[in-house]
Amino acid sequence: xxxxxxxxxxxxxxxxxAEIPEGLWLRCPECAQMIYRRQMEANLHVCPECxxxxxxxxxxxVRQLADPGSFTRMFDTIEPTDPLKFRDLKPYPDRLxxxxxxxxxxxxxxxxxxxxxxxxxVVCCLDLTFMMGSMGSVVGETITRTIEHATDRRLPLxxxxxxxxxxxxxxxxxxxxxxxxxxxxxxxxxxxxxxISVLTDPTTGGVTASFAMLGDxxxxxxxxxxxxxxxxxxxxxxxxxxxxxxxxxxxxxxxxLVDRVVARAQLRNELARLIDYAGF
Amino acid sequence: MASFYTLDFEKPATEVERRLAEARRRLAxxxxxRLRPPPSAPSxxxxxxxxxxxxxxxxxxxxxxxxxxxxxxxxxxxxAAYTNLSPWNTVRVARHPERPHSREYIDAFCRDFCELxxxxxxxxxxxxxxxxxxxxxxxxLIVGHQKGRNTQEKLACHFGCAHPEGYRKALAKMKLAExxxxxxxxxxxxxxxxxxxxxxERGQAEAIAVNLREMSRLRxxxxxxxxxxxxxxxxxxxxxxxxxxxxxxxxYSVISPEGCAAIxxxxxxxxxxxxxxxxxxxxxxxxxxxxxxxxxxxEPLGGAHRDKTGAAQRVERWIVDQLQDxxxxxxxxxxxxRYDRFRKIGAFREAEGV
Numbered sequence: 165x166x167x168x169x170x171x172x173x174x175x176x177x178x179x180x181x182a183e184i185p186e187g188l189w190l191r192c193p194e195c196a197q198m199i200y201r202r203q204m205e206a207n208l209h210v211c212p213e214c215x216x217x218x219x220x221x222x223x224x225x226v227r228q229l230a231d232p233g234s235f236t237r238m239f240d241t242i243e244p245t246d247p248l249k250f251r252d253l254k255p256y257p258d259r260l261x262x263x264x265x266x267x268x269x270x271x272x273x274x275x276x277x278x279x280x281x282x283x284x285x286v287v288c289c290l291d292l293t294f295m296m297g298s299m300g301s302v303v304g305e306t307i308t309r310t311i312e313h314a315t316d317r318r319l320p321l322x323x324x325x326x327x328x329x330x331x332x333x334x335x336x337x338x339x340x341x342x343x344x345x346x347x348x349x350x351x352x353x354x355x356x357x358x359x360i361s362v363l364t365d366p367t368t369g370g371v372t373a374s375f376a377m378l379g380d381x382x383x384x385x386x387x388x389x390x391x392x393x394x395x396x397x398x399x400x401x402x403x404x405x406x407x408x409x410x411x412x413x414x415x416x417x418x419x420x421l422v423d424r425v426v427a428r429a430q431l432r433n434e435l436a437r438l439i440d441y442a443g444f
Numbered sequence: 445m446a447s448f449y450t451l452d453f454e455k456p457a458t459e460v461e462r463r464l465a466e467a468r469r470r471l472a473x474x475x476x477x478r479l480r481p482p483p484s485a486p487s488x489x490x491x492x493x494x495x496x497x498x499x500x501x502x503x504x505x506x507x508x509x510x511x512x513x514x515x516x517x518x519x520x521x522x523x524a525a526y527t528n529l530s531p532w533n534t535v536r537v538a539r540h541p542e543r544p545h546s547r548e549y550i551d552a553f554c555r556d557f558c559e560l561x562x563x564x565x566x567x568x569x570x571x572x573x574x575x576x577x578x579x580x581x582x583x584x585l586i587v588g589h590q591k592g593r594n595t596q597e598k599l600a601c602h603f604g605c606a607h608p609e610g611y612r613k614a615l616a617k618m619k620l621a622e623x624x625x626x627x628x629x630x631x632x633x634x635x636x637x638x639x640x641x642x643x644x645e646r647g648q649a650e651a652i653a654v655n656l657r658e659m660s661r662l663r664x665x666x667x668x669x670x671x672x673x674x675x676x677x678x679x680x681x682x683x684x685x686x687x688x689x690x691x692x693x694x695x696y697s698v699i700s701p702e703g704c705a706a707i708x709x710x711x712x713x714x715x716x717x718x719x720x721x722x723x724x725x726x727x728x729x730x731x732x733x734x735x736x737x738x739x740x741x742x743e744p745l746g747g748a749h750r751d752k753t754g755a756a757q758r759v760e761r762w763i764v765d766q767l768q769d770x771x772x773x774x775x776x777x778x779x780x781x782r783y784d785r786f787r788k789i790g791a792f793r794e795a796e797g798v
Contacts, residue, residue: 247734247791248725252708270795301790308787330676330698332708335724336736339698340789342677343684346653347660347783354661370698372649373637373677378657392649392677393639397703401639411644421647 192216208428217385217428219365221267222274222291225324229287229432234279239309243270244302248335256333259295267294271302272327275310277319281436283444286314289324290371296328299371303331304341307375311348311359320358320444322435325376329369342374349378358442360435363390363413363422381438382422383431384413390422449541453533457521457746464514471507478504522746529693531721535701537693538672542749544756546573546588546631549671552756553579553763557586560617562609566646569610571601571638572682574617579629580764582771585621587614587682588631591672604673605638608651611681615655618662627665627767630682635700637678652681659684660786661779665770669741669759670694670728671748686782687766689739690728691755693747696736697726735789 192199195214204211208228209218220228226235250256264270272294278287288310290297299307307323314321330338352359361379363372365388373392376382384390391411399406409415416422426434450458529537537543550557554577562568573588590597591604618628637648659666659682668685674696690696699707704724705716725731728740741762744751770778 241795243793243795245791245793248723250723252704252719252723301792305790305792332699332704332724334791335698335726336696336731336734337789337791339676339680340736340786342653343656343660343680343786344789346656347684347786350657350661351783353657370677373652373681374656375653377647377650377653391644392637392652393644397639398641398644402641406641410641419645419647421650 210428215386215427217365217387219292219326221293222269222272222289222324225289226274226276226278226287228428229280229322229324229435230278231281235276235287236278237274237276238313239275239306240270242302242305244300246333247301247337248333250333250335252333259333263294267291269294271300271306272297273303273306275306277313280322280432280439283320283436283439285320285322285435285439286310286317287322287324290327292326295331297326297371298328298331298338299341300331300334300338301341304338304344307341307345308348311345311352311375314357314359315348315352315355318355318357320360320439320442321352322360322362323375323379324362324364325367325371326364327367327369327371327376329371339370342370345375346378349375353380358439358444360438362426362431362435364388366390368392368394377421380442381424383424383426383434384416384422385431386413386425386427388413390416451533451536451540453529454522454525454746457518457525460514460518460521464511464518467507467511467514470502471504471511474502474504474507519745522750526693526746529727530718531695531724531727532701532718534693534727535673535695535721537747537749538695540747540749543672544748544752545593546590546633546671547593548752549631549756549759550575550577550586550588552753553577553586553760560620561613563612563616565612566609569607569613570597571604571606571634572610572614574613576621576626579760579767582764582767583626584629584763584767585617585626586629586631587617588671589634589679589682591633602638604634605636606634606678606681607638607640607643608646608648611637611648611651611655614682615658618659618666622662622664625664627667627770628662628685629763629767630666630668630685632668632670632674632679632683632696633672634675634678635673636675636703637681652677655681656684660782663775663779665767665773665778666782667763667766667770669762670696670737671759673700674726675700684782684786686770686778686785687739688737689741689762690731690737691741691748691759692728692743694728695721695726696728696731697724699724701726734791 192211194216197213209220246256272291275288359380361382363384367390413425417425557577559575573590577586589604590601592598592601666685667687668683670690701717701721702712704720705712709716731737744754748755
């Protein structure tokens, strides 16, 4: 756990948590060990030394969950617009364009059908690399279509969440996506669907307060930040230090808010097992 | 109108209101003087009488003219101040301390409100009031955020920021209403759901999410009115309705202007708050244009805080009209239409090729 004071050629600056690490070697932000990047990647983007779960893109998530070659993309023609002519320090269309160029995606979501250990399912993954996985109209619409598709086809549904919450740049329209996705889940539930919600680091705000907490079964990756309000907002409100581990997966498990904390290496097995138990 | 709280843009109007109240008081005094019987016999103390009946007793006719002029002036100034209210000033009106809260609307609507407390799980959150009451000819279940009037109440209600138990209480009572076929009326007035340790521990996000899901399939009519602040998920948590209206000077958005400014402008101050309020399109007119609400209920001249009775009458009339209309539909139709109402909200484009 020691960090050298003087810089030498072995020094690699720790990767910022929100980013997918680049470079051959990186220092784990959790245990501060030097790790070979390829080894970490082969380990499903989990630190081989301490088990720290790195944040991963939606594409990587699907690659990890799907039986090889079984994934078919769906609803990927939906594109964001700027209905509010939103402008903060930067106009919203400029932000969108920059994010689209950076990620090669239209918005912060990836949906489709796949097989998980031979079980046909519908999946939707949020993508942190695109505007912090925030939910605007496109994310809301894609998730709703995915849920409706699962309802029509009577397939199990897996949504992997990671998001900063509702997207401010679409204001009230983003807020309404919370109601829209939750209403679609009500119908899916009426039709006897199985919705497994997987919460990963971080899942906060309007995403947590809508579909993410509505799973028939809720799984969480270890040590993921999961909450309604962000820790900084809470700290400013109550003006005291937050207890260690507050709003992390294990804390939610202890409070009875999630069903299981599941390491990434076990996720595929767990999903397949739950699908079996539900009888799909 | 004895308020110490004045918004800067309505200062000229409040000054005229002060003079108007003064003139009305003088008119009342003058009329009282006129009605007093004249002394029957010459007084032995003429000097004292002189002092009692001042020579410049105002002419009631002149006073009435002055009052009419002042009233016209007040109307003109209020109209000027309140037409095209900027978004940020709308937020400030929506937070006006004299603005009527849910409790006052409920008292104005019903004579026999039967409040029901508690979520049967953890506690009773005073930040959300629930209970049965009659609005016009309709039996209803009323759910409303409550901010609290005095300091003690405000602290108990966390200034209208509800905890999970508040949302769970609301849902439990709505299910009760569903069981007996009683329609639900919700009054939204919150800066947002409470962000704190206990709220997180007890599942704030889960409580709101479950309300969204269950309200979407509740088999009785639901109508919602944003009467003041419609702050984010905390507001939506009781506002998944068949018909949603906003009072003219209420605001409804995904985040408060201060919260938005702190994140996107990196600091919240007067100028960034104003910019965020503009950007968020949080006014009633904007929300109507975006299809997020169905109606705007006009407020009395100069805002609901100037005429609480007038505001309550307008809200009541809207509720009665909506319920009258919704009562003609069967439960399946209501639930299907509610689904479609939210299903179509969103702005996106379908790209041509992949």
